[in-house]
Structure formats: C-alpha cells, structure tokens
Amino acid sequence: MGATFAFAESRDGALRKVAFETVTAARRTADGSGGGEVHALLLGAPGIAAKAEELGRYGADLVIVVEDPGLERYSPEVFAASAAERIRTGGYRAAFFSASAQGRDLAPRTAARLGVSLASDVTEFEMRGDAVVVRHPAYTGKVIATMRLAGAPAVVSLRPGAIAAVEQARSPRVEQAAPAMAPSAARVVVTETSQRAGAKLDLGEAPVIVSGGRGLRAAENFKLVEDLAAAFGNAAVGATRAVTDDGWRPATDQIGQTGRVVSPELYVAVGISGAIQHLAGMRTAKTIVAINKDKDAPIFKIADYGIVGDVFEVVPRLTEEVRKARGH
Amino acid sequence: MKIAVCIKRVPEMELRFSIASDRKSLDQTGLKYEISDFDGYALEVALQLVEKAGSGEVVAISVGPDGVQETLRKALAMGAARAVQLKADHVPFDGFATATALAAELKAGGYDLLLFGRMAADTASGIVGPMTAELLDLPCVTAISHLELAGGRGTARRDLEGASETVQFPLPAVLTIDEGIARPRLATLKGIMAAKKKPLDVRPAQLGKVSLTVESMALPPERAGGKIVGEGPDAVPELVRLLRTEAKVL
Ligand SMILES: Cc1cc2nc3c(=O)[nH]c(=O)nc-3n(C[C@H](O)[C@H](O)[C@H](O)COP(=O)(O)OP(=O)(O)OC[C@H]3O[C@@H](n4cnc5c(N)ncnc54)[C@H](O)[C@@H]3O)c2cc1C
Numbered sequence A: 001m002g003a004t005f006a007f008a009e010s011r012d013g014a015l016r017k018v019a020f021e022t023v024t025a026a027r028r029t030a031d032g033s034g035g036g037e038v039h040a041l042l043l044g045a046p047g048i049a050a051k052a053e054e055l056g057r058y059g060a061d062l063v064i065v066v067e068d069p070g071l072e073r074y075s076p077e078v079f080a081a082s083a084a085e086r087i088r089t090g091g092y093r094a095a096f097f098s099a100s101a102q103g104r105d106l107a108p109r110t111a112a113r114l115g116v117s118l119a120s121d122v123t124e125f126e127m128r129g130d131a132v133v134v135r136h137p138a139y140t141g142k143v144i145a146t147m148r149l150a151g152a153p154a155v156v157s158l159r160p161g162a163i164a165a166v167e168q169a170r171s172p173r174v175e176q177a178a179p180a181m182a183p184s185a186a187r188v189v190v191t192e193t194s195q196r197a198g199a200k201l202d203l204g205e206a207p208v209i210v211s212g213g214r215g216l217r218a219a220e221n222f223k224l225v226e227d228l229a230a231a232f233g234n235a236a237v238g239a240t241r242a243v244t245d246d247g248w249r250p251a252t253d254q255i256g257q258t259g260r261v262v263s264p265e266l267y268v269a270v271g272i273s274g275a276i277q278h279l280a281g282m283r284t285a286k287t288i289v290a291i292n293k294d295k296d297a298p299i300f301k302i303a304d305y306g307i308v309g310d311v312f313e314v315v316p317r318l319t320e321e322v323r324k325a326r327g328h
Numbered sequence B: 001m002k003i004a005v006c007i008k009r010v011p012e013m014e015l016r017f018s019i020a021s022d023r024k025s026l027d028q029t030g031l032k033y034e035i036s037d038f039d040g041y042a043l044e045v046a047l048q049l050v051e052k053a054g055s056g057e058v059v060a061i062s063v064g065p066d067g068v069q070e071t072l073r074k075a076l077a078m079g080a081a082r083a084v085q086l087k088a089d090h091v092p093f094d095g096f097a098t099a100t101a102l103a104a105e106l107k108a109g110g111y112d113l114l115l116f117g118r119m120a121a122d123t124a125s126g127i128v129g130p131m132t133a134e135l136l137d138l139p140c141v142t143a144i145s146h147l148e149l150a151g152g153r154g155t156a157r158r159d160l161e162g163a164s165e166t167v168q169f170p171l172p173a174v175l176t177i178d179e180g181i182a183r184p185r186l187a188t189l190k191g192i193m194a195a196k197k198k199p200l201d202v203r204p205a206q207l208g209k210v211s212l213t214v215e216s217m218a219l220p221p222e223r224a225g226g227k228i229v230g231e232g233p234d235a236v237p238e239l240v241r242l243l244r245t246e247a248k249v250l
C-alpha cells in the first residue's frame, strides 16, 4: 500500500492550522484505501523539527523535516524543488497542499515540476483508484464543478477550512532531509514578511467573521463591527470592496471574487447589499446573518437569519447580547 | 521593455447561469463574454510599464476559439501592440494543458516579463501562471499587489493571511497580478479604431495532455435561508437564541 503525502505549512516557526487540514486529508485517504502511511513534509529554520509531534496528532506516520538557516522565510523555489523531489521519490498516490496564500504559490509549481496537473481550491474529495474526484467552486462560486484528476500522483490543494482537522494521534518518526537546492541559489527571494498591524485573527482561520459594507457610512463606524467581533472573541473583521476602495479598511480585508474566499462557521454581514462578487467570497459560510435596512437587499436571499433594521441601532444591541451569551 | 500578457475570455459573472444538457458545461445561451478581471489588471500593469520605459511593446495572448479574437481586439484597443490567438476549439479546465500551450508560444518570444491574472474568473484555479513559469524555468512571483522594477530586477509585494511578503526577483520573470495594483483603462475611440489595423496572429494551440476533466457541473444548492428574524434592535434576542439553539454557533 503506497503512502500519501501532505505538505505542512508553517510561518515564523509555528505550524499553520492548514497543516493539520492537509494531514487530516492524507490520513483519510490512507485509511480509506487500506491504511497506508501518511508522510508530511515540513520545511523551516533549524528548530522546526520540534513541531513534528504536532503533525503526529493529526495522523502523520512520518515527518520529513528540512531544516536550513536559509528557510526562515518561504522560499518558493527551494520549497517547490524539495516537495517535488520528495513526491517523485516517495511514490505517493496523492499529495495534499493547502490553497492558502503560500499553498496557491507552491502547489502549482510543484505539480508542474512533476509534470502533472493540479486540482486547485478543492472543497471535497474522494479517491477512486489512483484518480481523485474533487469538488471545486468555479465561476465565482456560482457553479460547483465535480472533476476527475487522473493521478500520477494526484496533486490537490484544499480550500482552507473546507476539510476540518481531526485528531488521530500517533507518534511520528522523524527523518531529516536536505533541501533539494541550496537556498542561496534561489532566484526569487522573500526579503521580508511583515505582520499586518491589528490583524489578530486571520480571515482564513477565524471561526466567525463580522464583515462591514457601505451601510456603515464612514471609516470610524467600523468600530461597531470591531466591537461585535471582540464580543464573539473568536472573530475576524472583513469588508466589501466598496469599503476597501474607499480606504476605510485595507484591501487585504476584502472578501469576494477579487478578495479573500472564506468559509467560517458564522458570517455576519453588516450593511452589505450582497452583490454577486461579494457572495462569491462567503457563500460557503456555514451560517450567514445579515443586518440591512432594506428588506429587499439580495443578501437576505442567502442569509440564514436576517434582521431588517438600521445597523447603528441593531449592531450595538447585538454586541451586548453576544457579550452576555459569551459570558463576558 | 517587452511584455506578454496572457488573457482569458470568460462569461460575464453577473449573468444568471444554467447548466447545459450534457450536465458538464454552462448553457451558452445568452452568455456575454469579457476579459477575466485579473487579466485586465495585468494588461493595465503591462501598458503602464511600457509607457514608463518609453519603449517596447505589449503582446496580448489568448488560448481559445475564435471568440477570443474579440477579447484580443479589446486588448489592442486599450494599447497592446499586437495579439496572438492560440486556437483551440475548446479550452480545457486543466490548467497544465493550457500552461503547456502558453509556454510553447512564450518560450522564444524574448519577453522581459510574462504577466498573468492571479486566477481566471471561470476556473478560479490560479495555476496557469506559476505552471507556465516552471515549464519555462523562469523566476515567478504570484498574486502581487505592488511592483517596482529597476536595473533588471524587480521587487513585488504579495499578501498573505494577516501579513505580506516583499519578494525580489531578476528579469525575465513571470508575475501573476492581484487586485489593487492598477485599474484597467477604458479603450478610447481612437484606440478602438487603431486596434482594427493591429496584427492579430492565429496559430494552433499546442495544448498539453489533459488529466483533469469535468465530470459534472451543478448550480450550488440554494441556501435554505431567507428567514427574516424580525425588524430593528428588538429582534436581537431572538436572533441570539437562534444562533445558540438552532445554528449552534454561540
Ligand atoms: C469585477 C468586479 C469585482 C468585484 N469584486 C468584489 C469583491 O471581491 N468583493 C466585494 O465585496 N465587492 C466586489 N465588487 C463590487 C460589488 O459589485 C459591490 O459593488 C460591492 O460588494 C458593494 O459593497 P456594499 O455591499 O458594501 O455596498 P452597497 O452595495 O452600496 O450596499 C450597502 C448596503 O447597506 C445598506 N445600508 C445602508 N445604510 C444602512 C443602515 N444605516 N443600516 C443598515 N443597512 C444600511 C443598504 O441597504 C445596502 O444594501 C466587484 C465588482 C466588480 C465589477
């Protein structure tokens, strides 16, 4: 029984949540086909090997660790060369990456080096022999495509949050490996990674997103949205393009067709009309709440729960009630 | 400065879609087409770079059926110097097959930069750019929202979850363009007239092997939603109750 490959993403020496999702997907693939091993690849600065145990918690049998002082930051060419080499020599049926910002860069490069295609931004998958059948929202999420990727191996990137990480603890073996090319030989070099000020919880990882639109009328009124997010305690703040275009929020907060695509447990749309380009980024949220003064706003068509009303009256009240419900 | 921009013709996304009777494709009835949004940004970036350099040309390239000629003419009207249609009756969903065709065309073009959209609006895959770069063994930076060039090198910024990266690279290179970098210009009447006389070459696309195939397409299930809990702040307690007991998110 062949093994299954998972790429384990890290940043600043810590594993990202999506690393547990790719390992979970690989575990599920292995167990669904008679129980092969799961091999996770982890690259980083010296010391990153200490994170191997955490990958074992989600079902990795073997963690291949590539440590090099030149890998403190993401290095597209070294990562792609190392992943491709490992996948080529490992004889894997399937290889899972995340469709995170890093994974969207790394997965297509790796697949092309292997001379195979890639199923990108997958929300569900199932192995059929050596092929994988995937679901992928296409056409700005207005169409769900079911596709078959003939494997050799089947390389898949998973939409962050779509495959929930499941613990299946084991103690993994750790194997040290050298990078497939010297980091100093890379042509493309990440010279700086800057944490965005105020971005406490990332949109891709937050279970709750509170998002604001033009209905808030001015940048300073985003305080309402921030307070509601703080009341939830596990929420990130998003925005529509109308808002990011006006500079009320940074462009990186934009959700939609040309912004981030998110699938939180709960999405609260505050003063957002629900334009198709916005829906493209959030329609796969598990539960959607909308607050809008216009009862005919399109957002109500996809919202599970709506309140017709003025955000300046409804949101402070909601913040208060959520705070109570959360017990703080 | 010689820049190639790979542009894709896609259906306008605002329209209502339905699935064709083969259950594998969109019903083409009533569809209108346009340049994929990020590709428009990429074209604008290319035009500005060549204008700034004071010399050079922008070449627009599209893989697809004859319908893409309309899209290429639009690129010419915006200011591209010439265009190439890599003719294929059907554009596969498989990004590697498309990247193979583009790499074959771009290989000996002598370009300083090859620009792509961050992702096409129809496939929503974001793979053709970086795959083409790998096939050509060129440096590549994806999803950039800021770019500076000087002395044969570039510095780009790309956004990550909660952070951003500054990336340096040598030219020639492949870049995929995110939003926020430039808003595409509108073609002027003069540009539209000039476009009619600009060269548009047609060559057969040398598509790669297709291993990713569409089995079926469906419209997403309608969200059962649409429940209005009530009006004004008085509806809040009921909403919170539903979030706690029914949706179980509180
Ligand atoms: C190519 C392209 C790509 C795009 N990509 C994106 C994208 O990625 N993301 C995105 O979001 N948009 C995108 N857009 C823009 C999109 O079409 C909409 O213009 C945008 O989403 C509207 O933002 P909004 O809902 O904040 O503003 P509006 O549409 O102006 O809606 C404001 C809403 O607030 C309500 N309101 C006003 N005052 C109050 C009040 N006091 N209380 C309660 N409600 C109130 C109004 O009833 C209205 O429904 C794109 C557009 C194009 C053409």
Ligand SMILES: Nc1ncnc2c1ncn2[C@@H]1O[C@H](COP(=O)(O)O)[C@@H](O)[C@H]1O
Binding pocket: B006, B007, B008, B009, B036, B038, B039, B061, B062, B063, B064, B091, B095, B098, B115, B116, B117, B118, B119, B120, B121, B123, B124, B125, B126, B127, B128, B129
């Ligand atoms: N048929 C095509 N012709 C020209 N360029 C394309 C084509 N398909 C994709 N591209 C380019 O590749 C980018 C990414 O496409 P995709 O990987 O399908 O999301 C697009 O934004 C275009 O720049």
